Amino acid sequence: MSDLDARINEHFAGFVVRKDLVKAVKGNAIVPTYVLEYLLGQYCATDDEASIATGIETVKEILRKHYVHRSEAGLIQSTIKEKGRYKVIDQISVSLNEKTDSYEATFDNLGIKKVAVDSGTIKAHPKLLVTGVWCIADVQYEFSEDARISPWILETIKPIQIAKVDYESYRAARENFGTDDWIDLLMQSIGFNPEAFGRRAKLLQLMRLIPFVERNYNIIELGPKGTGKSHIYSEFSPHGQLISGGEVSIPKLFVNNSNGRIGLVGYWDVVAFDEFAGREKTANKALVDIMKNYMANKTFSRGVNPMGAEASFAFVGNTDHNVPFMLKNSDLFEALPPQFHDSAFIDRLHAYLPGWEIDVIRGEMFTKGYGFIVDYLAEILRHLRQEDFSHRPDLHFKISEKISTRDRDAIYKTMSGLLKLIFPNGGETAEDVEELLRLAMESRKRVKDQLARIDSTYPEVDFYYLGSDGTKRRVTTVEEEEYPQFYYLKPALDPKEQEQTETSTDGGDAASDAGGAGSASGTAAEPILAAKTDVKPALEEGHHVFTEDRKGISYDRLFGPYIAGASKIIVTDPYVRFFYQIRNMMEFVEMVIRRKSPEDQISVHLVTGPDDGNVAKQRELLDSIADACVGSGVAFTWAFDGTGTAHARDIVTDTGWKIVLDRGLDIFQAPIRKDGFSLGDRLQEHRVIKGFYVTYVRNGEG
Incomplete structure (x- = not known):
């Protein structure tokens, strides 16, 4: 065990688990990581090897007995009938049957429907009405001669999420870790080996967590496939919901006007849109308009009555081309569907996470060290949504007054999220703040610079901040420094005008300034x-x-x-x-x-x-x-x-x-x-x- 792992177990005993245990118990159970770690947290939250070995066998036995495989649904149904009652682990959703004025549950893997649910259960767990929730449930079977009455009865149900956490103890324990060690602890908590990542790569991974700690935060990540863009949103937290970008509708996301029931934004902290990119995809214009209004104002309209919600949006998708190709021929949002390749929508994004900088996930990237039980960390992050750390950077730096209010708000929200994650108890130094501030400003600048390419009415903005000594410190994006010959082009220009722009910008030798790209191909060799x-x-x-x-x-x-x-x-x-x-x-x-x-x-x-x-x-x-x-x-x-x-x-x-x-x-x-x-x-x-x-x-x- 490393020194970091020893200190993690010392200060967070009972709330951490060895991360490689998930693979040891998962088998062929198709369940999110937080479900498995919830069970591991009950039996394996220790560093004692004997207890871990016993706990693993216990969790395997629980999964073997109670997790429902679809292929074995008939056998489990028979077991419930013969025993009269049986405990299952399954994804459950509930709907209201207006004809019988009763709630009915559907068990996704078990394959049973119209399971009677009492109103008290729905009041305690309203998310069941919106989408499937992983639960441990006791199911009864009582046959009735009346064909209208389902024999299945839901006796008890417990959503798989930790009951309560002590946030003050979490903050106090943070004092025992330096900044680097704390970042490594968070990396191990989301399953990664910190040694496989550089400093910037770690911070980019942690940016994916900001929607969980910030209300109404909008982030987009576009990049190559296989980099784990959707993993955080599908596996990490019971408070996040990952949906396919092609399955979005106004009733599902916002409100169903036929019954007045609020959609996903009313029940989940984070709604993530998977496979959001794709030029061939289409979207309902009314949906795009209501999304833009919600992203800007935190409200949406149902008829004449505006409604508010706190869900953050995360958009993830694959790019079709590499960065220099996009910069030369279009823009960094080129992969978005046409209806979302819209300046008003893009301007409402607080941050653009550069997915092309994140490595394809490989086996050696996963950790065997200790990290927070993800369900525990998810509850901590949810608690942090109530707090606002956005103006803490003002103690050290002053952001340019030339930056618009919308840009400033985006930078502050990203800063607040990063500070909540890394410095929940305060104590950050000026150097710490500057590192995070530059990343937050860069993430918004990436959005704003592309807006200037897409819509000429958007002015170019000089992103800079002032140090305590009054010096001006300019912020640039990585791709701006790497491909200056393409970054400042306007794709709407005629190709000949492009060449003239390159010549005037780069002294007639743009290819050479780009690291010798021109001499690497053609006939030079x-x-x-x-x-x-x-x-x-x-x-x-x-x-x-x-x-x-x-x-x-x-x-x-x-x-x-x-x-x-x-x-x-x-x-x-x-x-x-x-x-x-x-x-x-x-x-x-x-x-x-x-x-x-x-x-x-x-x-x-x-x-x-x-x-x-x-x-x-x-x-x-x-x-x-x-x-x-x-x-x-x-x-x-x-x-x-x-x-x-x-x-x-x-x-x-x-x-x-x-x-x-x-x-x-x-x-x-x-x-x-x-x-x-x-x-x-x-x-x-x-x-x-x-x-x-x-x-x-x-x-x-x-």
């Missing part, structure tokens, strides 16, 4: 290629033979000039099966990434054959290449040859070139293994090759 390889500098058809045991050959020199300008590359090689062969494929992709301009989007598709001895490992390694490419501007996909008879080894581009290879990508001899370092491990030009040939053929019009 061809004179070197002529001097060091058998391939001629001009892109000509031809057949070239390379003798064994020579050096100086690389994928870049063989293929680079012929894939320049391609947006789609298909590699056919039936023998990309073993580790070293898949590593060759990875190096080919790396070569494509190095040569492309930052804003270009290129797809690389591999067609290969299965490794009959170890297909699972082969799949894992090939998938890891796809994961590694996320955010690079190169999309890697692969597939097994459907016929199983392919023997061709070639590379085909959509620019009209076909490169035929007798060995495929497997042109290098295996290195001689020894301790220490080898240039051959790092640079292809220093590897000894096998004998092979390559043929360049024009395959159509390029």
Whole structure:
């Protein structure tokens, strides 16, 4: 156990659990993490290994006996009938049957409906009327001759959430942790190993929690898939609800005018919209309008009566392109459905979390350390919604008076959320505040800068704050610093005007200022290629033979000039099966990434054959290449040859070139293994090759 884990157990005994235990007990139970940790918290909230082992078996037994698998619903129904009563763990929702003037429950996994529920239960747990809630319930079976009466009766029900927490004890215990340790504790609480993340990466992860501590907070996160954008909202808290962006309706979200029943915003602290992006998606204009009004004013109208709510909105979705492509050709909101790609809607977002900065989730990122039982932390965060920390930064810094009220409110709400998470008891230093203030301002600036691109009526704003010494400290976004040649473009301009803008901004050499992107592609490398390889500098058809045991050959020199300008590359090689062969494929992709301009989007598709001895490992390694490419501007996909008879080894581009290879990508001899370092491990030009040939053929019009 680490020193941090020891102190966590010392100061939060009974409220923490070892995070890897969730996998140990989950099995094939399809339940949120907070349900499992609720049970673990009853039996495993300790650092005693013997007690943990016993507790794990107890939780497994509870799940085995009482969690309802849909495939075993009939068996559980029979058990209830034979025993007369039985305890189940299931997702339960309730509706009012107006014909019988009674409440009826539906058990999602158990598959029973019209289960009688008394009014007292509904008054105690009104969320049951809105959506499914995970509960531990006692169900009775009493058969009646009257077919109108359901034999199923809900005797007792207990939503799975902790009853009460002592917030003052939580604040007092915070004093025993430094800022870095507290951030690591929060990271472990949401399941991540802090050692796998840098400081900024940790803060970006914690930003996902702000909707749980701030009322009426609106955040958007767009980025590559597989980065865990929706995980927090679906698994972390019983007070958050994740819904598909395509399943939103006014009655479900706000109010049903036919019966006057309030929707999700009235019962949940956070409503998250999953898969929100997608240019092909459509949304009801009336829904967009009522959402804009609610996001701005915390109210919505039902007829003539305005109603208020406190639910925060989180919008998460996948981007179609990388950052430089979006900045050059559109804007960072380009993936939104057309109805939401609206300046009035976007202006109501308090923060844009840059999802492209968050790594694809990998196994080594998960923690085996201790963290808060998520249900306990969820209750603490809910309590913090009552407090307001937004003006605490004013003790150290002054935000520019030129920033609008809406921008200022957004910055303050983000600051308040971060301070509640990291400094619930106060005590933050000026350095701590400045770090968080810059992140909060950057998150709003990202929204405002894109608004200026989308709608010319929005003025550009100078985001800065004043230090205690009166010095002006300007805030920029990361992508603004990384791609200045694209960040200040106006996509509405004519392409020729764009070029003039680039020339005037960058002194006529924007590509070079972007880190040499221009020299990495095109023909700059061809004179070197002529001097060091058998391939001629001009892109000509031809057949070239390379003798064994020579050096100086690389994928870049063989293929680079012929894939320049391609947006789609298909590699056919039936023998990309073993580790070293898949590593060759990875190096080919790396070569494509190095040569492309930052804003270009290129797809690389591999067609290969299965490794009959170890297909699972082969799949894992090939998938890891796809994961590694996320955010690079190169999309890697692969597939097994459907016929199983392919023997061709070639590379085909959509620019009209076909490169035929007798060995495929497997042109290098295996290195001689020894301790220490080898240039051959790092640079292809220093590897000894096998004998092979390559043929360049024009395959159509390029």
